[in-house]
Amino acid sequence: MGIADGKRALVIGVANDRSLAWSITQELKNQGAEIALTYQGEALEKRIKPLAEQVGAKVIGELDVTSDEQIESVFASIKKMWGGLDMLVHAVAFAEREDLRDRFLNVSRKNFARALEISAYSLVALARAAEPLMETNGGAILTLSYIGAVRAVPNYNVMGVAKATLEACVRYLAVDLGPKNIRVNAISAGPARTLSSSAIRDYYSMAHEVEQRSPLKRAMKTEEVGGMAAALLSGLGSGVTGQTVYVDVGYSIVGV
Secondary structure (H helix, E strand, O other): OOOOOOOEEEEEOOOOOOOHHHHHHHHHHHOOOEEEEEEOHHHHHHHHHHHHHHOOOEEEEEOOOOOHHHHHHHHHHHHHHHOOOOEEEEOOOOOOHHHHOOOHHHOOHHHHHHHHHHHHHHHHHHHHHHHHHHOOOOEEEEEEEOHHHOOOOOOOHHHHHHHHHHHHHHHHHHHHHHHHOEEEEEEEEOOOOOOOHHHOOOHHHHHHHHHHHOOOOOOOOHHHHHHHHHHHHOHHHOOOOOOEEEEOOOHHHOOO
């Protein structure tokens, strides 16, 4: 018996087998959940389908989170396939590469708005679409953040502002959805070598600092994010909502 036995989970944002979303997907599968995945664009579809086969997941279709039509289509497919939804994982973020290398001061109005739309507003749009599928039996929604939401991390720039917005969205969504027994939380993970982190200048210096200064004196393991995600999404996290939970080997508690 797993902690997610009989649950239906939609995971949005798996990019490859190194992504945090993939670690979450694997753990949910290990704990008994039925999984559905989406992809964005033909290139990612080719990566996602073999991964989906590994965990027996359904590939629902393409999802660009800036498209209300595609969001509607994906959740209509979920309703048709399962009738309802128990878990939603939002692992979507975006900032232009140059904005993670230049000064934050120089981010354009267009790039600022795009980063916040994709990285933060998408959670609101997806939660709104998930609500009718969760309101009968309740549900849990989880997103991914980073310490750059609450600290000015070098080179994280507009993504830090987007993550701060994302964490605020978690709190407000938790209040709106709580009466329907739908919980909303975030995991603030330590540095992980993913497709997204590769765009951050001096990422390796950032990761090395965490290893040196964290209480556990090591890097975070992606499977540790998967384990905490499964707990928060399952009944083990039934009393937790509106929270940002740090899975960062303790780095967030250490002073300068």
